[in-house]
Amino acid sequence: MSDPILSVRGLSSGYDPIKIFRNVDLTVAKGESIGIFGPNGHGKTTFLKTLSGLIDPWSGEIIFDGQRLNRPGERGSRKWRNFNYDAVTRRRMDPKQVARAGLIHVQQGNLLFPELTVAETLSISTTAARGRKGWSLAEVQSLFPRLVERNDHKIRFLSGGERQMVSVAAGLMSAPRLLILDEPTLGLSPKIRAELCAAILTVKETGLPIILIDQDVAFLEQIIDTLYLFDHGRISGRMSREEMPDHDGLMAILFGDQH
Amino acid sequence: MDPVTLFSIIKGGIVLGALYALMATGLSLVWTTLGIFNFAHGAFIALGAYVAWQFSATDAFGWPLALGIIATSLVMFAIGAFLHLTLVKPFERRSDVVLITVITTLAGSAILENVLLVIWGPRSKQIPKMAEGELAVGGFHLALSEIILLVLVLAILVGVGAFLRYSRPGRAMRAVSQNREAAQLLGLNVPMYFALVLGLSAVTAGLAGVFIGTIRFMNPAMGSEPLMKALIVVIFGGVARFSSPIYAAFIIGLLEAFSIYFVGLYWAPAVLFFTMIVVLLIKPEGLFGKYQRTL
Numbered sequence: 124m125s126d127p128i129l130s131v132r133g134l135s136s137g138y139d140p141i142k143i144f145r146n147v148d149l150t151v152a153k154g155e156s157i158g159i160f161g162p163n164g165h166g167k168t169t170f171l172k173t174l175s176g177l178i179d180p181w182s183g184e185i186i187f188d189g190q191r192l193n194r195p196g197e198r199g200s201r202k203w204r205n206f207n208y209d210a211v212t213r214r215r216m217d218p219k220q221v222a223r224a225g226l227i228h229v230q231q232g233n234l235l236f237p238e239l240t241v242a243e244t245l246s247i248s249t250t251a252a253r254g255r256k257g258w259s260l261a262e263v264q265s266l267f268p269r270l271v272e273r274n275d276h277k278i279r280f281l282s283g284g285e286r287q288m289v290s291v292a293a294g295l296m297s298a299p300r301l302l303i304l305d306e307p308t309l310g311l312s313p314k315i316r317a318e319l320c321a322a323i324l325t326v327k328e329t330g331l332p333i334i335l336i337d338q339d340v341a342f343l344e345q346i347i348d349t350l351y352l353f354d355h356g357r358i359s360g361r362m363s364r365e366e367m368p369d370h371d372g373l374m375a376i377l378f379g380d381q382h
Numbered sequence: 383m384d385p386v387t388l389f390s391i392i393k394g395g396i397v398l399g400a401l402y403a404l405m406a407t408g409l410s411l412v413w414t415t416l417g418i419f420n421f422a423h424g425a426f427i428a429l430g431a432y433v434a435w436q437f438s439a440t441d442a443f444g445w446p447l448a449l450g451i452i453a454t455s456l457v458m459f460a461i462g463a464f465l466h467l468t469l470v471k472p473f474e475r476r477s478d479v480v481l482i483t484v485i486t487t488l489a490g491s492a493i494l495e496n497v498l499l500v501i502w503g504p505r506s507k508q509i510p511k512m513a514e515g516e517l518a519v520g521g522f523h524l525a526l527s528e529i530i531l532l533v534l535v536l537a538i539l540v541g542v543g544a545f546l547r548y549s550r551p552g553r554a555m556r557a558v559s560q561n562r563e564a565a566q567l568l569g570l571n572v573p574m575y576f577a578l579v580l581g582l583s584a585v586t587a588g589l590a591g592v593f594i595g596t597i598r599f600m601n602p603a604m605g606s607e608p609l610m611k612a613l614i615v616v617i618f619g620g621v622a623r624f625s626s627p628i629y630a631a632f633i634i635g636l637l638e639a640f641s642i643y644f645v646g647l648y649w650a651p652a653v654l655f656f657t658m659i660v661v662l663l664i665k666p667e668g669l670f671g672k673y674q675r676t677l
Contacts, residue, residue: 175567176566177563177566177567214475218563218566218567219566219569219570219571219572222566222567222568222569223569227567228567229567230563230564230567233564234561234564235561235564236556236557236560236561236564236565237560237561238556238560239553239556239557239560243553243556244557246550246553247550247553247554247557247568247570248568250554250568250569250570251568251569252569253569293568297568297569
């Protein structure tokens, strides 16, 4: 196996004071796409938010393409009595730098910028690219033809599916080297959902590695090479695409046969 | 009421409104973007006036006023950005940031006012007028300096509005104000845009101070009364759009001019506060406001 593009070791984090996930180890090889599957409320989204630096890691390390993204040291190690310097002064991780390194996170149900138009949003989406070549506006528009006619509409007037398309488009224009998609098809109508899935498949076929959270096993199977099961804030299983059972099989693994 | 009096009241109201618009815009920029209320805004007003005086007064550097105004803008921008780094940024991630920054910006305001006192002394000063002469048609008088003031304020507000709407950093600023997390994920430098916003807000406050300094006598505490009015404007008008505090500023300016004429100088603030309370009772988000705060 070649050098991994992302390597996560012993990562823990949460919302103070509750630890949401603990000791997560995960590796994404170059060119590999992985999926994360698990019940709602068990820390998948929190884990992704920690990867992209929105939430500070409490311990562990995140190494992206040989570069360590979080500052070393345990959370709260710089304490004086009850005063936690880190909480006031410094972040343990900077989301802006994560994005600029090419780890791009497309959030779940992202509202983006409600009062900006689609065109304005896409015009500021090249910030993270920093000289890397991302998707051009024309390429993104041919991937999502719907966005062309919506170009001058404010995001808050778009449907959920169109918002999701803008989010993915903005992510692609940020020149990702690894794209994180957090339940991109959640709550969409079947037609829009099919469009979005097809687009994501197109993206995958360009060779861009993806971390995908989704509840649809058939869709996961199309995109990913390896599946991680996420359960009670831990990784409880890892399997290749060939070993993946169907949806009922996965539920049986997660909850036992009586789910 | 004879037409000449009516004209001079309306004229006075519009000049006041223009000044309030300039101050309220800066205040609401910070409020919508950083989600904090900047109590040092009044001190920015006084600081701008004194810095401009230093550049342009005949007994100081004596530069032309236009040059002085540009230099003042640069100084104010730097000071605004610096105060963001010292007064606001260290507490940004705390959940009680609003309360903490009330105290820190009040402290900053007190420090700035006393710095002004130490450097320039307590004696009242005045910045040279922007222009001498006036237009007079019949009994109607309009000073040239008032026309220049209105034109400049309008140009500044249009300029700031266009910057936010059409320029890339302006769009990024709006993005940051609407969704901080999503802006970070796109690689935008959120702390830098916050400093930029505070710098911009300090520039508008400072310019308002310069204009006030050309009309009235200046003293280090000159910013506190305009700050109160700007606060009334922001609450009265709401902050749904960039333009809502501007409309509100002209309404408040006219209202103040008329109440000074009809109920007297000392009761005018009471009328303004009463109006604000009535608006809050009927439409809590402000006259032009919506519940969310965006830029």
